[in-house]
Amino acid sequence: MRTMPPPGSRVAFYSRFSTDRQKQTSIEGQERLCAAYATERKWIEFKRYSDSERSGTTTMGRAGLFEMLAAAERGEFDVLLVEDIDRTSRDAADMHQIAKELDELDIVICTVAGGVVTDIELAFKAVQNQQFIKQNVLKSKRGQELAVSQGRMSGSIPYGYRKVRKLDARGEPINGLREIDPEKAPIVRRIHEELDAGRTTFKICATLNAEGVPGPKGKPWRPGALLGNRHGGLGILRNPIYVGEYQFRKTSRRRRKGKIKMRFTDQSERMVTQHPELVIVDQDLWDRNQARLAENIDRPFHTKRKVEYVFTGRVHCGVCNSTCIVSDGKYVCTGRQQKGICTNSRRVPREAVETSIFDRIKVHVLNTAVLGPALTAFREEVERVRADHVARVASQGARLKEIDQRIANLMVQLGGAAEASFASQLLMEELERLGAEKRSLERQVKQAPPPPPVAGDVEAIISSISDTLGHLHQALQADDAEASRAKELLRGLITRIVLTPTPGSVTDGRGAGDMTVTVEGPIATLIALADLNIDRVAKHGHRPMFGLHNATAVWTFSYVLKWRDPRLATVHADLPIIARLLDEADVPVSMEAMAQALCDAGPTAGADADRSPDQRARNAVSYLQTWGFTRCINMRSPDTGYVWNDRGLSDDEWKARIAEPPMTRTIPVLRIIPPEVVVVIVEQPPRPDEEAGD
Template sequence: MRAAIYARYSTDLQSDASIEDQRRLCLRLIRGNGWTEAQTYADRGLSGSSHLRPAYQRLLEDAGRNRFDVVVAEGLDRISRDQEHIASFFKQMRFQDIPIVTIAEGEISELHIGLKGTMSSLFLKDLAQKTHRGLEGRVRKGKSAGGVTFGYDVVREFLPGGEMTTGERVINEGQAAIVRRIFQEFSEGHSPRAIAGRLNDDGIVGPRGASWGASTIYGNWRRGTGILNNELYIGRLVWNRQRFIKAPATGKRQARMNDPEAWVIEDVPELRIVSDDLWTKVKVRQEAARSDVIRDGLARPERAHRPKHLFSGLLVCGCCGGGYTIVGKAHYGCANARNKGTCNNRLTIRRDALETRVLSGLKDQLLHPDLIAEFVSAYQAEYNRLASEATRDKAKSEEELAKIVRKIDSIVEAITEGMFHPSMKAKMDELERSKTTLELELAHVRSNPPVLLHPGLSDLYREKVADLTAALNEPSTKTAASTHIRSLLSEVRLIPNGSGLMIELVGELAGLLALGQEKTASEAVASGRSVTLVAGVGFEPTTFRL
């Protein structure tokens, strides 16, 4: 009888010597029965719940090629822990007339398949529940349940009992700066693909040492994956958002969302990297992008493309209401007039001429004295608000720091008096971490004193408006400037006016410009062309939003 030995251990934490131990026991059984060893099939660090194991699959193939007469293993659970797989293995071996003999159970029969298969399945379920329970306990202490998030380092320290700490993290300042950069650039209107490209060009290594990709940055907002969706960056640890189930056919894990009631959420303010204001800006932009792509429950993937030019997608024919699209290489024309013949407006306009006329008109209107005064007033109000908040936060941090110092002094004094308890060390470590965090915050505030109001705010405003065209041509500011202008416009109507086109702005920007005009005025001259300014239905310019 030629005996094939199958040996397996589950995880990398187990010793490779386990295979040799199993083989030695199986050889003892083989020699006791007067058989000969044909071959040993060994799977190292692979779970018995999967049948996609290299050595296991070779065992099945060699059984069909008549390369052995009996299968020997330490126990039935070494061959598989899945009820379906162990039953299938038994059926295939029975078809090949190959008996299965284990040290623990002897020769395997249908009774063993039913009982041991059920016990192995229950073992896996119980193991999963205990592991999940242990991970939840770790998360509720504010620790990591596993894995290393970009922006943080794992802390390994020896405890008083000689054990190693698990789940401890600290901020990696170098990676944290990259995280803030990603959030800032996305909030300014840059696409995840463009951000990833620049990070790769700068030689910045991504998570797990790989290069950056758009999905690494954007991820999936429902599942909380991707840099932009990780709430840990705002000091909020969210765990158990999803679970994983293995597909029966492939053995690959598939993610399934858990109900929000099952999520475990803990505040970890010491791990904050991104401010609430920046986080909110990113979430607002993501929501706007989703609502633009999905309308009335229907996906509109064509709307997900980033506008190629400043006014792409905003241009509307003043005659038929259809879109003005690129005609030829550099001109805009009515799409209905050219594609359907349902409009008589055959006038076209060069793209660069359109953008120059609109920007020139905006520049002239934005320099109106009333708008300059509104800018100065809004700037001062916002500055006063931020300065007041900074002063209040600084005082609060100083008060909290003084309180922590007093607590530390009290513990030190108690230890000096001989009143020591092991819990004091953990409390002292926690207080020291809080003290360090507050000291860093206060040091940052002291090294960045409040900026005094610029004495020439009106001159600064004029300079920024004059540089409007330059900002749209400068690669580093083009995306942000274009996004801001487009966000204030709902339409740009092109209305035939003799042999030319009159431009009509519709949206908040038009209402803003109306602040600098007389109540009866509805037109302004720009580059020798008439530019009509329309506030839009229901819009009231109550705030200055430049």
């Protein structure tokens, strides 16, 4: 047992306060008490150490404490003086460790409140301080639970809401009140609507940032602010507060090795309260988005990528069954392009396939012969599902009434039981179980009923579906939420597309040729479009998902898509000019001569008519060589040129002609003058005497 240090001992002060809610003057007050105590005992002050806004439950981040221990290790003081033992630490293990180190260094711990700290006092106060912290935590939780049960909230304010400043009867502020922020709430609704329309979180954030909309805490928008955490119900797309449901005790915290570890609690451990005045997002829209987010949890990463085109992943090769992808605007077989296992070299434009499919659906599927029986089956199935739903809701409602009655009875029994008795614990467990079952049944009762059957005659339904298809096809041309929604709806109409080269047709060397297109899709998705207009479908409509049985028949049809490369029109227009040069030439015709002839002839018809004469000449020669009509006589000089294959001359004979051109007789230019007619009159002149006689 240590005695009071003698006068002249070197003393160090240590002070601390816990949170930013306390004042810096707390340190000054502690140091003033320590200075008076040391002066009274004539100790020599060595140095003052302190930690501001640092909890006593851990030693992490307490620079002043470690600086003091380092000075003690160097033997710079003899006494450690604190206001009370809890200023050093409120954790029993940490306090004993600090006391042990100082005792080994022969340093005495003194407090202003009690003098020299004995071993018994140290043990008692260390445990007492630790229990004090635990009791404070429990009291704080009870206070928070009481506030939540009274309709208030705890924690940070979610985006879209703001704090309500209100005073109670005593004039003190009431904490935990929230209200909808009229400036931010539309942003929350817009985010949910755009996700429902099929836009990715990345595109939503990019659009908001481009428009200069401030994100949470004034920072730029990021996908993480939207998605949050699926286990904790965090993020704008996952926080249930936006449908008026506040969840308390989402997380629990544990201190481990000086650090706080947080985990998300199970749904059954949370305290849930309803706040209809805080609803920002409609329940139906919320449910659709939660279902959409849940779809991405267990899907492979490569399938989570948003499709670029309306039929991406749905188009297959009819030769090897590989997927067809879009390359340079045309569908090509990956079995040939990437794997080398397919002979299908056809390349058909994506837009031509999409347009032809939508046009053919209107002809082959949207007719009374196909949709008539399907509509009858659809109506019957919807009526059966609706009847099952009504019966299930009635059963769940009866069960809810029974649970409410049992909860009321248990509350009466709990009021008569002792607070800490075994019976009260059993009653609480039963109440928790019934409460979880009640919440589950309430969510099931709120589920929307199945869609109503489609009304009207078959002709009107077909006309409505046809108009909707046309609007959706037009909406694909834009780059916004409506285009994304239209893309998703149209993808739901088609389950598989097969592209097969038409037997007997030929290709033009560039992959163009007749293609047989086979299309498959469910009838129910077409029927779902009957009562929807383009605005509601593109922005707020439900995706075409059905659980119907006999109404989900699959339609299929095939047709031949004739495709010719439009660039060949220019080639065909230039061929007569090139052919005339080859017919009249006694030596190979150079590419420069062909280009000059095309330039002299002027523009021709075709998609590539505006190209340079050199390019047009190369395209024409390439076409002729592909079909085997011409060949190149390569002289490795400007004399290199092209000739007809059917001229019957070998390459050596053509080269000889270049070396010694054939003898030719040149006919001089003859000037042809029209014949002239000259009339000459010859007669004798009159005699003089005859003139005189006259």
